[in-house]
Amino acid sequence: MKRRELIKTAFGLSAGLVGMSALKPLYANTGGMEFRAEPMYDVTPTKVTDKTYYFLAKDPEPSPDNHAFFNNPGFIITSEGVVVIDTGSSVQIGEMVLRQIKTVTDKPVIAVINTHYHGDHFLGNHAFIEQNPKLDIFSHQATIDNIKNGGGEFWVGFMQRSSNNGISGTVITPPNKTVNGGETMKFGDTTIKIHQWGTAHTECDLIVEVVEDKVAFLGDTAMRRVANMADGSFPGTIEAMKKAKALNCDYYIVGHGPHDNVSVCEDMQKFCEVIYGDATKYYDEGLSDFEMKPKIMQQPFMKDVASSWPGYEHTIGKFIAVAVAEVEKNMF
Numbered sequence: 001m002k003r004r005e006l007i008k009t010a011f012g013l014s015a016g017l018v019g020m021s022a023l024k025p026l027y028a029n030t031g032g033m034e035f036r037a038e039p040m041y042d043v044t045p046t047k048v049t050d051k052t053y054y055f056l057a058k059d060p061e062p063s064p065d066n067h068a069f070f071n072n073p074g075f076i077i078t079s080e081g082v083v084v085i086d087t088g089s090s091v092q093i094g095e096m097v098l099r100q101i102k103t104v105t106d107k108p109v110i111a112v113i114n115t116h117y118h119g120d121h122f123l124g125n126h127a128f129i130e131q132n133p134k135l136d137i138f139s140h141q142a143t144i145d146n147i148k149n150g151g152g153e154f155w156v157g158f159m160q161r162s163s164n165n166g167i168s169g170t171v172i173t174p175p176n177k178t179v180n181g182g183e184t185m186k187f188g189d190t191t192i193k194i195h196q197w198g199t200a201h202t203e204c205d206l207i208v209e210v211v212e213d214k215v216a217f218l219g220d221t222a223m224r225r226v227a228n229m230a231d232g233s234f235p236g237t238i239e240a241m242k243k244a245k246a247l248n249c250d251y252y253i254v255g256h257g258p259h260d261n262v263s264v265c266e267d268m269q270k271f272c273e274v275i276y277g278d279a280t281k282y283y284d285e286g287l288s289d290f291e292m293k294p295k296i297m298q299q300p301f302m303k304d305v306a307s308s309w310p311g312y313e314h315t316i317g318k319f320i321a322v323a324v325a326e327v328e329k330n331m332f
């Protein structure tokens with residue numbers, strides 16, 4: 001690449017990151033193609049309570065067939081308007097979410113909350129800012145920092161490869177308002193509490209509690225799926241699950257897979273306790289991660305419960321390696 005082109009490209013990428021410039025036709029990391037991939041097919045939202053809904057993704061992984069739709073965007077209907085929790089992997093999915101919300105309510109979207117910085121949870125922001133450039137999109141500051149410091153480009157590339165360029169046209173659109181956890185937001189008749197309990201799935205997960213409906217949106221802190229623990233913590237997730245259970249909600253909506261009662265928190269806690277507990281024990285005995293893997297897989301919870309979760313076969317080894325690294329780190 002010639003130097004002049006390099007400068008032009010670098011400028012284009014950084015300009016695509018911030019604020020209003022997201023509306024200019026800059027298509028970061030989409031090969032310079034200034035067109036949009038075809039629209040996302042409609043998914044009917046699942047109603048959980050009078051105020052809370054989510055879009056259940058049928059697949060656990062992104063693919064060309066599902067347009068990289070593999071997580072569950074959600075929304076809350078308040079008397080003031082709609083609050084959206086996570087926006088999907090692309091501008092196309094964000095547009096679909098907006099279309100489908102209109103089939104349920106004529107109230108406008110008044111806020112978005114991104115639970116963390118993984119691309120399936122925020123890349124759809126583009127559609128929301130395109131519709132309303134002044135819309136508040138909340139997240140933890142560390143989410144914004146991660147997206148702006150390379151995370152955004154990483155996730156665009158990942159989704160493009162996984163979906164055969166099915167997210168072309170998506171512009172990285174970071175959140176524009178920060179919360180730390182501990183905030184209570186009042187939207188007319190609805191009280192929303194934001195929780196942040198340290199590192200669980202990432203260092204900055206937000207848990208969104210809808211007080212009146214006794215519903216918690218857990219982001220990816222809990223799931224019956226074995227996918228990505230690279231940014232997370234086993235002891236942190238165990239603690240987060242204890243706190244999630246203590247919210248005493250009737251329903252827990254997770255980032256991937258169907259919603260459930262408190263049992264989804266119990267399963268996630270048990271899963272992490274088995275892996276981290278055994279990793280600690282076998283590390284002390286001098287075993288390497290691949291030597292402990294078959295022993296951990298013999299645990300009743302793993303054989304009877306976790307082995308049926310999507311991703312288990314391929315990814316359980318990675319989870320054990322992450323657990324061993326965390327055991328090692330916590331020894332010093």
Ligand SMILES: [Zn+2]
Nearest residue numbers: 116118201220
């Ligand atoms: Zn995630």
